[in-house]
Amino acid sequence: MAGAPPLPQPSGLRAWLLSAEPNSRWQARLGRGYLGWRSFTKNPLAVLGLGIVVLLLFVALFADFIAPYSPVIGGDLRTQRLLPPSETFWLGTDDQARDIFSRIIYGSRITLFVIVLVSIIATPIGLLVGTVSGYLGGWVDTVLMRITDIFLAFPRLVLALAFVAALGPGIENAVIAIAITSWPPYARIARAETLMIRNSDFIAAVKLQGASTPRIIFGHVVPLCISSLIVRVTLDMAGIILTAAGLGFLGLGAQPPSPEWGAMVATGRNYLIDQWWVAAMPGLAIFVVSLGFNLLGDGLRDVLDPKAAK
Amino acid sequence: MASSIANGGGGHDALRFYLTKTAQFVFVLATTLLGLVAVTFFIGRIVPIDPVLAIVGDRAPPAVYARVRQELGLDLPLIQQFWIYLRKAVTGDFGNSVLTTNPVMTDIANTFPATFELATLGTLIGTLIGIPLGVLAAVKRGSLIDQFVRFIGLAGYSIPIFWLGLMSLLLFYAKLGWVPGPGRIDVTYSYLYTPVTNIVLLDTAMQGQWDAFWDAVSHIILPACLLGYFSLAYISRMTRSFMLNELAQEYVIAARVKGLSEMRVIWRHALRNAAVPLVTVIALSYANLLEGSVLTETVFAWPGLGQYITNSLQNADMNAVLGGTLVIGTVFVLLNLVSDLLYRLLDPRTR
Numbered sequence: 001m002a003g004a005p006p007l008p009q010p011s012g013l014r015a016w017l018l019s020a021e022p023n024s025r026w027q028a029r030l031g032r033g034y035l036g037w038r039s040f041t042k043n044p045l046a047v048l049g050l051g052i053v054v055l056l057l058f059v060a061l062f063a064d065f066i067a068p069y070s071p072v073i074g075g076d077l078r079t080q081r082l083l084p085p086s087e088t089f090w091l092g093t094d095d096q097a098r099d100i101f102s103r104i105i106y107g108s109r110i111t112l113f114v115i116v117l118v119s120i121i122a123t124p125i126g127l128l129v130g131t132v133s134g135y136l137g138g139w140v141d142t143v144l145m146r147i148t149d150i151f152l153a154f155p156r157l158v159l160a161l162a163f164v165a166a167l168g169p170g171i172e173n174a175v176i177a178i179a180i181t182s183w184p185p186y187a188r189i190a191r192a193e194t195l196m197i198r199n200s201d202f203i204a205a206v207k208l209q210g211a212s213t214p215r216i217i218f219g220h221v222v223p224l225c226i227s228s229l230i231v232r233v234t235l236d237m238a239g240i241i242l243t244a245a246g247l248g249f250l251g252l253g254a255q256p257p258s259p260e261w262g263a264m265v266a267t268g269r270n271y272l273i274d275q276w277w278v279a280a281m282p283g284l285a286i287f288v289v290s291l292g293f294n295l296l297g298d299g300l301r302d303v304l305d306p307k308a309a310k
Numbered sequence: 311m312a313s314s315i316a317n318g319g320g321g322h323d324a325l326r327f328y329l330t331k332t333a334q335f336v337f338v339l340a341t342t343l344l345g346l347v348a349v350t351f352f353i354g355r356i357v358p359i360d361p362v363l364a365i366v367g368d369r370a371p372p373a374v375y376a377r378v379r380q381e382l383g384l385d386l387p388l389i390q391q392f393w394i395y396l397r398k399a400v401t402g403d404f405g406n407s408v409l410t411t412n413p414v415m416t417d418i419a420n421t422f423p424a425t426f427e428l429a430t431l432g433t434l435i436g437t438l439i440g441i442p443l444g445v446l447a448a449v450k451r452g453s454l455i456d457q458f459v460r461f462i463g464l465a466g467y468s469i470p471i472f473w474l475g476l477m478s479l480l481l482f483y484a485k486l487g488w489v490p491g492p493g494r495i496d497v498t499y500s501y502l503y504t505p506v507t508n509i510v511l512l513d514t515a516m517q518g519q520w521d522a523f524w525d526a527v528s529h530i531i532l533p534a535c536l537l538g539y540f541s542l543a544y545i546s547r548m549t550r551s552f553m554l555n556e557l558a559q560e561y562v563i564a565a566r567v568k569g570l571s572e573m574r575v576i577w578r579h580a581l582r583n584a585a586v587p588l589v590t591v592i593a594l595s596y597a598n599l600l601e602g603s604v605l606t607e608t609v610f611a612w613p614g615l616g617q618y619i620t621n622s623l624q625n626a627d628m629n630a631v632l633g634g635t636l637v638i639g640t641v642f643v644l645l646n647l648v649s650d651l652l653y654r655l656l657d658p659r660t661r
Contacts, residue, residue, distance in 0.1 A: 146338075146341050146342070146345065147345070149338075149342055149345075150341075150342055150345030150346060150348075150349065151349075153342050153345070153346060153639055153642055153643045153646070154346070154349070154635070154638070154639045154642065155597070155598070155600055155601035155638060155639075155642055156601065157601050157604055157605070158600075158601060158604060158619070158635055158638050158639070159349075159635070159639075161604070161619065161620070161623060161631070161635070162350065162353050162631055162632065162635040163353060164623075165353075165357075165623045165626075165628065165631045166353045166354070166356050166357045166628070167356065238467060238468055239467075242468075242470055242471075245470050245472075246470065246471075246472060246604075246605050249470075249472045249605065249608075250605075250608065250620055250623070250624075251624065252623070262470070262472075265470070265472065265473055265476065268476075269476060269609075272476055272479065272480055272484070273480065273484045276480055279473070279476050279477075279480075280473075280477065280480075283470055283473030283474075283476070283477070286470045286473065287465075287468055287469050287470065287473070290467075290468040290469075290470075291464065291465070291468040294464055294467050294468050295464070298464075
C-alpha cells in the first residue's frame with residue numbers, strides 16, 4: 001500500500017464532531033446528531049420531504065409578502081370570476097373572484113396551525129397514558145389500555161366527524177376532534193417502549209437510590225420514549241392533514257371565507273367540469289404537503305429507528 | 311401459552327387454557343363494545359343543541375317543555391340515562407332520524423349494503439392487484455417495479471381521497487366519457503329489478519336483468535377502483551415487506567437447493583407463509599375502506615352509510631350520526647376480531 005496516497009485526515013469541525021473520544025457530553029451529542037444528519041442526507045427522498053416541510057414553514061411565515069392578492073377579498077365579480085390560470089392569476093380565480101394562489105399561500109397557515117396544535121395536544125396525552133400504563137402495570141394498565149383500544153376501535157375520520165357534529169363546525173373543534181382521535185397509537189407505542197425500559201438495570205439502580213415513581217416515569221422513562229414517538233408523530237402528520245382536509249371538505253372544519261384547502265376543494269366541486277382548477281389546485285397543495293411529511297417521516301425513521309426500517 | 315405447554319400439555323390443562331383465553335376474548339370484546347356505546351352516549355350529551363327545544367320550539371309553555379323533557383328521559387340521573395341508552399342500543403334502537411323520520415336502524419339497514427358492496431369490490435381489486443405487485447417488488451428488490459410499488463404506497467398515504475375522486479370524475483366522466491356520472495344506477499334501470507339484498511349487482515344478476523347489471527357495473531367501477539387503489543397501496547407495501555422477510559428464511563434456500571423452480575419457491579413456498587400475516591392486513595384494509603367510503607360516497611353520490619352520516623351531520627340529525635358511528639365502530643371491531651381469529655387459525659405457531 002506504499003504507493004497509495006495517504007487517506008485524507010478529517011480536520012476542523014468534522015474531526016471534532018466525529019471524535020472517538022469526545023471531551024464533553026455536548027460534543028458527544030452533537031457528534032451523534034451529525035452522524036444522524038449524514039445518514040439522513042444520504043436519502044434524497046427524505047431530503048426532498050424536509051425541503052417541502054421547510055417550504056411550508058417559510059410560506060406560512062411570509063404569506064403576507066408572498067401572496068400577491070388578499071385571500072379573502074376578491075376582485076371584480078363581473079370580470080374576474082373563475083378565470084383560468086394566467087400570468088396575473090397564477091392558479092386562476094375562484095367563484096368569488098379571489099386569487100387561488102394567494103388563498104393556498106394563506107391556507108398553509110391553517111394547515112400548520114392544525115398540525116402543531118394536534119401534536120401539542122395529542123403527543124403528551126399519549127406519552128402520559130402509555131408510560132404510566134406500561135410502568136405501573138396491573139389494573140391501571142388494563143383500564144388505560146382498554147380505553148385506548150376503544151378509541152382505536154373507531155375509524156379516525158368517523159369518530160372525528162361525530163365529535164365535530166357534537167361540538168359544532170369550526171377549526172378549533174376540528175383540532176380537538178382530531179387530537180382526541182390521534183393519541184391512542186402514541187399511547188400504544190409509549191407503552192411498548194416503557195415495557196422494554198422498565199426491566200433494565202438502570203431503572204433498578206434508580207429505584208434502589210430511592211427515586212419516586214413519578215420521578216422514574218418523567219425523568220427516566222419518558223425521555224427514552226420520545227424519539228420513537230417523534231417519528232410516529234411525524235409519520236402521522238400526513239394523516240392529520242388529510243383528516244383535517246376531509247373535515248374541511250365536508251364543511252366541518254374551517255368556515256368560509258377562511259382559505260382552508262379542503263374547503264376550497266369542496267367549493268371547486270361545483271365548478272369541476274368547466275373550471276377544474278378551482279378544485280384541482282388546493283387538492284394538489286394537500287397532496288404535496290402530506291407527501292413531504294410522509295417522506296420526512298420515513299427518512300427520520302431510518303435514522304432514529306433503524307430496526308423498523310426493514 | 312408457554313406455561314401450559316410446560317405443564318405437560320394434559321387435556322385438562324389445555325381445556326383450562328382455552329377457557330381462560332376465551333374468557334379473556336369475551337371480556338375484551340364486551341368492554342370494547344360497551345366503550346363504543348359509552349363514547350357515542352357521551353358525544354350525544356355534549357351537543358350544544360337542546361333536544362327538547364328542537365322538538366317543542368322556543369315558544370312552548372314551560373309545562374309542555376317539562377313534559378317532553380320527561381318523555382325523553384332527560385330528567386333522570388345521567389347513569390340511568392346511559393343504562394336506558396345501552397339497553398336500546400343492544401336491541402338496535404337508536405331512535406328516529408329527524409331527516410327521514412324512519413327509525414335510524416331501518417335507514418342503516420337500507421344504506422349499509424351499498425357501502426358493503428363498494429368496500430368489498432374495492433378490497434377485491436386491492437388484493438388481486440396488490441399482492442402480485444408486492445411479491446414482484448420483493449423478488450426484484452431495487453428494480454423499477456420496486457420503485458413503482460414504493461411510489462404507489464407513498465402516494466396512497468398522501469393523496470386526499472376526495473380530491474382524487476373528483477379528479478377521476480373530471481377525467482373519466484367529463485373529459486373521456488368512459489363512465490357514467492355519480493350515482494349507483496341509471497334511473498331508467500332502477501325500476502327494472504326489485505331490491506332484495508339492496509346489493510344492486512347481486513339483485514340485478516339474480517333477476518336476470520343484465521342490462522341493469524352492466525349499468526350498475528359501469529357506475530360502481532370508478533369509486534371501487536378508487537377505494538381499490540388505497541387498499542392496493544397498503545396491501546402491496548405490506549406484501550413486499552412480508553415477502554422480503556420470508557425470502558431471507560432458510561427454508562427458501564433449502565427449497566432452492568432441492569432444485570425447485572424459482573416460480574415454485576416464490577409463489578408456493580414463500581407466499582404461502584407470508585399469506586398468514588397478509589390475512590390480517592387484508593381485513594385491516596377492509597376496515598379502513600369503511601372510513602374511506604365516507605368521503606368517497608360523498609363525492610360519487612353513492613347512497614351508502616357514509617353519505618347517510620354526512621347528510622345527517624349537515625342537518626344536525628344526531629340520532630342518525632351516532633347510530634351510524636356506532637355501527638361502523640362495531641363492524642370495525644368485528645373485522646379486527648375476525649382477522650385476529652384467522653391469524654390464530656392459520657398460523658400453527660400461535661397455538
